[in-house]
Amino acid sequence: MTNFWTEGEPIADTAAPDGPVETRWERRQFSAKLVNPANRRKLTVIVVGTGLAGGSAAATLGEAGYHVKSYCYQDSPRRAHSIAAQGGINAAKNYRNDGDSIYRLFYDTVKGGDFRARESNVYRLAQVSVNIIDQCVAQGVPFAREYGGLLDNRSFGGTQVSRTFYARGQTGQQLLLGAYQALERQIAAGNVEMHERHEMLELIIVDGKARGIVVRDMVTGEISTELADAVVLASGGYGNVFFLSTNAKGCNVTATWRAHRKGAYFANPCYTQIHPTCIPESGSHQSKLTLMSESLRNDGRVWVPKKAGDHRDAADIPEDERDYYLERIYPSFGNLVPRDIASRAAKNVCDEGRGVGPGGLGVYLDFADAIARLGRAAVEAKYGNLFEMYSRITGEDPYVTPMRIYPAVHYTMGGLWVDYDLQSNIPGLFVIGEANFSDHGANRLGASALMQGLADGYFVLPNTLGNYLAAGPYPKIGVDHPAVVEARSSVEQRIQKFLSINGDRTVDSFHRELGHIMWEYCGMERTEEGLTKAIGLIRSLREEFWTRVKVPGRGEELNQNLEKAGRVADFFELAELMCIDALHRAESCGGHFRAESQTEDGEALRHDDEFAYVAAWEHVGFGSAPTLHKEDLNFEYVHPTQRSYK
Amino acid sequence: MAVSGAVLVLYLFAHMIGNLKIFVGQADFDHYAHWLRELGAPVLPHQWGLWMVRIGLTVAVIAHIVSATILAVRARKARPVKYAHRPKVQGSYAARTMRWGGVIILLFVIYHILDLTTGTVHPDFAHGEVYNNVVADFAPERWYVTLFYVVSVVAVGFHLRHGIWSAVRTLGQQSARGQRIARAVALAVSVVLTAGFLSVPFAVMTGLVG
Amino acid sequence: MNLKLRVWRQKGPEDKGRMVTYEVTDISPDASFLEMLDVLNERLILEGDDPIAFDHDCREGICGMCGMMINGVAHGPERATTTCQLHMRHFKDGDSIDIEPWRAAAFPVIKDLVVNRGAFDSIIQAGGYITAPTGTAPDAHATPVPKADADAAFEAATCIGCGACVAACPNGSSMLFTAAKVAHLGLLPQGQPERSSRVISMIEAQDEAGFGGCTNAGECTTVCPKGIPLNLIGRLNADYLKAVSGR
């Protein structure tokens, strides 16, 4: 089996200071070299992505006086996928006086990540969380408030304290608009150059340092090389490798994958979070899945028919022929078991042929009891907007017929490996937000991704990047530098290749098929056999892709299929690495469940003695087995325990 | 727009009240017309007062038409390519007819002045005999003139129903209550004005006045 | 379902463009409008035609990327719904549907149904923000905000910048979009210092960008997927009059 990968040197240095965890960040900031404000103008920073991470970083760096060039593939920075986040953002403000603290948020996050995250990073995240809320309020983010005029909080993702700040069901939108507005202010001031509808297709490395990117203007098709003193990737997650996910259609791995191919380590690619309450697929036309707030599980009861292949309407199935399986298997947590457990249980009953709705991929989430108990008005007050969204999409009325839900891929914990400074192993290449691997370990807590994106962008990166730039400006390079020319022509060749294959299958059909393979073998439950099979399937499908794909049109125009082709080509390579990572990690932890590694009652079983490390993968040439570099994780403050929800 | 429109609305009110004097009797009505010409006396010489009103009105009309034209030209520039498929109204019906309504009103006013002020197009016009002029105008055999008056007055009604509400909004009205009130007032004003103006030709036609 | 589509096809900004007819067959009523177009595009690609370009991203009604005139109505017949959230069950088998891009000088067509809405960003650049440099903020609880104001600000802030208001407005005016941002920031205590300068520069910016003037036609709010109410325009006017008279 080891022929799928080889093992290299472990990672020794993560740039984190040691000593007491509470003061590590302060000490790191103090030891960082500063850039003279007069010199900042002369330093150019490229930021790819305008989500919470990239938008806040570009705005802050622009404000600090650097010359910033910002890129996104949408038509406006405001449309980055952070806009879709619903639930909220965590912060250890302890406004509720319910015993919350920086330490508790730190503790919950390390534990929630199933002991696969770095303590120093997580502690810093919890510290900075407090400033995020202040910053956002000052910008005019309209968070929910109580009658006294103070900020409201709710509890989220199974924590005991109320530390989640929210703006109705549109928290991500409001936070992103705050960052977007700050960014637009810097654009108006001339500090940030904005390039919307530009897609990064290659990283430029000169003398071992990241010095620029190759981008394609998605309107004219023009390929250009953009040079800078440092490059920041904030390009989001790669959940779309599964084709169907809750991510936006354009979400991709291209920016980080291209960097990976140029030497940046890709860490923990197999950690994916699957969300249990999404609206199920309604047919083969389905193009993406929509998430519904997990809060629904507070009052809804999950069930399926006891008999396999029971196609009666929900109303015709008598009470004693229903299986409220979560309540049955997990009597103490019932319908409120954590995301991964709820998701896996749903898959299991559907695999037994007991799923409901089209294709049998769905379970009921029934509010009949709640309506009987609380009254329709109370249920409507609590969940009205979610019910409306559901009926808009499905055409069914959840007050009358039970909702159908099914798990869907939602978030990817893996990403480019970065050190404590958020710098990858390539000097000058920084990675922030969902695009990096840090902070969430094997599983992310609800409402913590928004927190991490803004922590990285507003507070962490602007400090650590300065330390790197203090040694700049780096020697000027021209567009005729061989490394620049090489990067550019490789992009051009790739585009020509796509356009010239002229086969008989569409890009989407390949993507859909790849998604099926991933969902089947690298989804909620993974086995050695399945993963090995998946790698074979992926390889042959990829070969077919490169010979049979049909990309219409030209390169020198708006060509949405050409864009997709590039993204899917990278997903193929990522998919293989995900399977290899999942295969090598012969334990279950967080979002990674290996069927071979479970307790007697079917719970995830970690193997801390063998796997308490970050798996950072190095690309060593196409077709060669990737090299694994391990970064050992030490837990000085929060001691590993096994979860149990029985 | 809103300011010139408001001046015009005030004038219309005054004009309607004047017109209603026709119900009081021939002498009174003619006297009223005469009084108009002595407006401001003895401070102002004969007809000066009336001319000041006329100038004020003309300025308002010109300002109103100029701003309406500017808006229309901007709208045209803002959408150089039209939709191939454009369904009926999605907002209010009155709102969509503002421009055409305005043009109808303009044509009407020109005709109307030539008709009842200068008498240019009036068959049996006599200066000073306003009462007779009006009665002759709406004689049953001249139904087409009456019809034109009616159509125009209704157009004025539509124009005002949206116009008044819109003017209030342009001047910053924003609360839900304010909006309800503005809508009600706009509707009331336009109905009162329309009814008031229409009552005259109606009365002449039915012989109530004559 | 089987449908007859007439779709605006335009190769690029310089092309004149025209309506082209397509028949689509076997569409599931559960498909979204964009998924229906996906199905058509898959077929066009295999037949060697150029697929129809249209903007979209989140497909859940929040990013504001999608949007097209469907039978002359921005985002189609369902109220308070973006194109991506419109489902085919709202159409009848055999219907013919006309699909056009947003039409406004400030939103030039890039290709087919894709337009450039950068003018919205320029309006925001003119003042649609609160100057709050990173790291200088006071504690979030330093200034309480009455719940009613916070809620009203939130409602206004839900605008997704889709441009349907402009597309529907007979004057091609961006007033509702601008009004929503002016109200969002103006309702919060943090937004007060820049309140006057903001409204003046944002109005100037929208005029400069080539949008038409608002005559309170009210069609914008009817198509707005987020139901941004018309009275925010009154609020903007009040702010504007106050700002210019105070200048």
Ligand SMILES: Cc1cc2nc3c(=O)[nH]c(=O)nc-3n(C[C@H](O)[C@H](O)[C@H](O)COP(=O)(O)OP(=O)(O)OC[C@H]3O[C@@H](n4cnc5c(N)ncnc54)[C@H](O)[C@@H]3O)c2cc1C
């Ligand atoms: C439906 C949904 C609900 C969620 N709810 C919550 C929640 O309640 N709480 C929470 O904490 N988290 C939530 N999350 C997770 C969270 O929203 C994301 O993890 C986070 O917003 C990611 O932010 P980001 O800035 O890293 O990336 P994104 O916001 O995804 O931004 C990526 C940016 O990169 C650009 N980009 C990507 N590739 C390229 C390229 N090749 N070239 C140029 N530009 C590129 C894009 O244009 C975009 O601007 C949710 C996620 C989803 C999908």
Ligand code: HEM
């Ligand atoms: C002479 C021909 C006229 C033309 C071409 C005309 C045209 C217009 C137009 C295009 C508007 C559009 C503004 C909108 O849609 O809100 C308007 C508004 C208005 N008009 Fe007229 N109009 C005319 C005569 C009148 C008259 C005679 C009156 C009143 C007696 C009047 C009263 C108003 C009012 C009150 C408004 C609302 C102003 C606003 O929106 O702020 N108009 N007119």
Ligand code: HEM
């Ligand atoms: C059916 C209804 C109407 C009747 C019977 C009527 C009658 C008259 C009469 C008799 C005069 C001449 C007064 C005089 O010279 O002493 C007059 C003048 C005038 N009317 Fe009307 N009118 C009517 C409707 C309107 C409307 C709807 C408008 C405007 C939109 C209007 C605008 C004017 C104007 C501008 C003048 C000229 C005033 C001047 O400069 O002397 N009228 N009208």
Ligand code: SF4
């Ligand atoms: S106001 Fe409404 S229609 Fe206009 S851009 Fe905002 S959300 Fe779209």
Ligand code: F3S
């Ligand atoms: S439709 Fe247009 S005219 Fe004003 S009220 Fe709306 S912007």
Ligand code: FES
């Ligand atoms: S695709 Fe995002 S709103 Fe429609």
